[in-house]
Amino acid sequence: MPDRIRSALLVPVAETARLLRQRPRRTVEADLLLWRIASSGLLPLAVLMLVLVPWGDRALVSDPVGVVWFNALDVFAWALVWLLGWGANAVYGLVGGYRFLALALGYELPLMFALIAPAVAAESLDLGVIAAAQSGLWYVVWMPVAFLAYCLGVLGMSVRAPLDAAAGADLAGGVLAELSGVDRLLVQAGRYALLVAGAAVAVPLFLGGGAGPLLPGWLWVVLKAGALAWALAAVGSRLPTLRPDRVLQPAWVVLLPLVLLQDLVVAAVVVWG
Amino acid sequence: MGLRGLLSRLATRRVHVLVAEAPAAHEVRRALEQEVCRRGWVLAGAAADADLLAVVGSPGRRLGEVVERVWDQLPDPRVRLQVGHVDQVAGALDAARAELADTSRQRDAARDRPSGPQPGETDHGEMDHGEMDHGDMAPSGIPLAEGAQDRDGLEMDVLHLPLGPVLRHWPAGLVLHLTLHGDLVGQARVERLDEGPRPPSETGPDRMLDAAASVLDLAGRRQLADRARELRDPARIAAFRRRVLADRVLLWGLGGAGSEVVLRLDALLGAAAGELDQTDPRSGAVTDARLAGLVRGRDLGEVRLLVATLVPWLEGDREAADA
Numbered sequence: 001m002p003d004r005i006r007s008a009l010l011v012p013v014a015e016t017a018r019l020l021r022q023r024p025r026r027t028v029e030a031d032l033l034l035w036r037i038a039s040s041g042l043l044p045l046a047v048l049m050l051v052l053v054p055w056g057d058r059a060l061v062s063d064p065v066g067v068v069w070f071n072a073l074d075v076f077a078w079a080l081v082w083l084l085g086w087g088a089n090a091v092y093g094l095v096g097g098y099r100f101l102a103l104a105l106g107y108e109l110p111l112m113f114a115l116i117a118p119a120v121a122a123e124s125l126d127l128g129v130i131a132a133a134q135s136g137l138w139y140v141v142w143m144p145v146a147f148l149a150y151c152l153g154v155l156g157m158s159v160r161a162p163l164d165a166a167a168g169a170d171l172a173g174g175v176l177a178e179l180s181g182v183d184r185l186l187v188q189a190g191r192y193a194l195l196v197a198g199a200a201v202a203v204p205l206f207l208g209g210g211a212g213p214l215l216p217g218w219l220w221v222v223l224k225a226g227a228l229a230w231a232l233a234a235v236g237s238r239l240p241t242l243r244p245d246r247v248l249q250p251a252w253v254v255l256l257p258l259v260l261l262q263d264l265v266v267a268a269v270v271v272w273g
Numbered sequence: 274m275g276l277r278g279l280l281s282r283l284a285t286r287r288v289h290v291l292v293a294e295a296p297a298a299h300e301v302r303r304a305l306e307q308e309v310c311r312r313g314w315v316l317a318g319a320a321a322d323a324d325l326l327a328v329v330g331s332p333g334r335r336l337g338e339v340v341e342r343v344w345d346q347l348p349d350p351r352v353r354l355q356v357g358h359v360d361q362v363a364g365a366l367d368a369a370r371a372e373l374a375d376t377s378r379q380r381d382a383a384r385d386r387p388s389g390p391q392p393g394e395t396d397h398g399e400m401d402h403g404e405m406d407h408g409d410m411a412p413s414g415i416p417l418a419e420g421a422q423d424r425d426g427l428e429m430d431v432l433h434l435p436l437g438p439v440l441r442h443w444p445a446g447l448v449l450h451l452t453l454h455g456d457l458v459g460q461a462r463v464e465r466l467d468e469g470p471r472p473p474s475e476t477g478p479d480r481m482l483d484a485a486a487s488v489l490d491l492a493g494r495r496q497l498a499d500r501a502r503e504l505r506d507p508a509r510i511a512a513f514r515r516r517v518l519a520d521r522v523l524l525w526g527l528g529g530a531g532s533e534v535v536l537r538l539d540a541l542l543g544a545a546a547g548e549l550d551q552t553d554p555r556s557g558a559v560t561d562a563r564l565a566g567l568v569r570g571r572d573l574g575e576v577r578l579l580v581a582t583l584v585p586w587l588e589g590d591r592e593a594a595d596a
Contacts (some may be wrong), residue, residue, distance in 0.1 A: 007313060013283060018287065
């Protein structure tokens with residue numbers, strides 16, 4: 001058993017070594033500039049999200065409109081994943097890019113309205129203020145629909161199952177199909193980083209920020225973010241890859257009205273509660 | 274052992290293997306896939322993700338040409354091997370890994386290789402742009418995409434994509450030439466590389482389960498697919514069939530309970546469990562012309578799923594299939 005754990009822990013190290021040793025290969029008439037922007041852009045995007053997170057009582061960048069910043073950043077993922085597919089100048093990548101845009105249409109609107117719920121409840125767009133406003137009750141308890149839509153959005157922007165059709169096995173990897181070497185390493189690291197960053201931002205939004213017994217606030221943020229990222233990956237791996245043409249209808253006809261209803265309930269509670 | 278040795282040892286812990294399967298070699302292919310998974314290695318979906326090109330069986334002239342083109346697309350460091358028999362698999366993989374880890378040899382090989390793709394000579398992916406038109410509007414000899422209306426009357430760029438023959442979960446030696454509008458299939462033409470006598474369609478439980486596992490893999494359910502491959506006992510296969518059909522999310526993602534893909538997946542599992550009536554229309558084979566008709570108007574993902582459900586019949590003899 002320890003041997004199995006050891007090899008499981010070595011997987012990321014071995015993959016990193018493999019990709020660092022690999023010479024990146026190019027495709028015919030690839031749009032190298034846009035392709036490189038896309039492959040190297042995901043990781044900085046995740047870092048820009050992480051600096052907004054209040055670790056305990058202080059964020060690296062404490063911004064009065066942190067929620068808007070996060071939203072603006074997650075829309076950047078649209079451009080980057082699309083360019084990743086476009087830049088390679090090959091069919092699988094291009095179709096992967098199309099698929100991502102179709103999925104993004106499905107998850108982005110519910111995500112935007114999900115972000116509104118905690119902001120309305122805390123009467124602030126500052127992630128620190130939102131975290132502090134949950135001293136009585138975590139928002140996840142009475143905003144489950146918004147939390148769900150948010151989690152779906154995080155899985156979508158990090159191109160993870162079940163919203164990973166853009167990188168699906170049926171497209172030979174889709175937007176990842178032509179990537180090799182360090183370019184591939186940056187993209188894969190960027191996808192994991194986006195998952196973690198999305199989970200970390202959920203902590204001040206829905207999970208009470210640094211609130212928790214015994215341990216210091218920053219450690220609680222790390223623990224909650226880690227647990228949520230793990231849970232998202234675990235749930236995702238048990239779900240099939242959802243095809244974009246199947247996702248759009250329930251996302252707009254069912255999820256979007258439900259999230260709006262959630263916003264309405266939150267607003268009603270704030271006004272009359 | 275120096276840093277470089279450590280790096281090359283780590284880097285070859287999880288070799289990514291791209292399999293090129295010649296017709297009538299599916300047993301060797303399955304043995305190779307099992308051995309790859311047993312070692313904790315990875316089956317690659319595309320040339321860019323592969324360190325090792327494993328040619329299974331003996332390819333004919335046309336498939337041989339395609340294998341050469343795919344080999345050109347593997348990034349350095351790279352190795353290729355050929356196996357024709359189940360017993361050779363483990364040894365061939367050991368040798369390939371050793372060659373992959375030999376840094377100085379790999380560096381010499383990479384030095385002699387041009388760094389970029391060769392315009393005109395290489396195709397991207399397994400892409401082939403049909404008639405090469407070296408006009409002004411053809412960078413690197415590739416004509417720009419032309420527009421046409423798709424099935425919904427939308428003007429879209431038309432892309433030409435040959436699916437196969439070096440592709441996971443795909444019948445050996447089969448190429449499906451598609452014209453795509455976005456990801457919708459417009460026209461489809463079936464080509465058989467190195468057409469020769471083929472064995473009659475094999476419909477044993479192993480073949481059926483392997484095809485069912487391919488469908489599950491393509492649908493993103495890796496764990497379920499791995500379980501399908503390990504099944505032996507008919508009663509357990511039948512239980513597995515009921516479980517898959519009860520998975521509402523999976524069926525919905527595959528296109529809905531009554532869709533062609535779900536019906537055929539059910540038929541594969543039913544045949545493997547010995548529960549399927551011999552006269553069931555779904556267990557009948559599919560001719561190449563019928564295949565071309567089946568894929569028209571569907572999206573690319575659906576085409577991949579559908580073809581995966583048909584692998585046992587598409588690889589078998591066509592005369593037997595027509596009967």
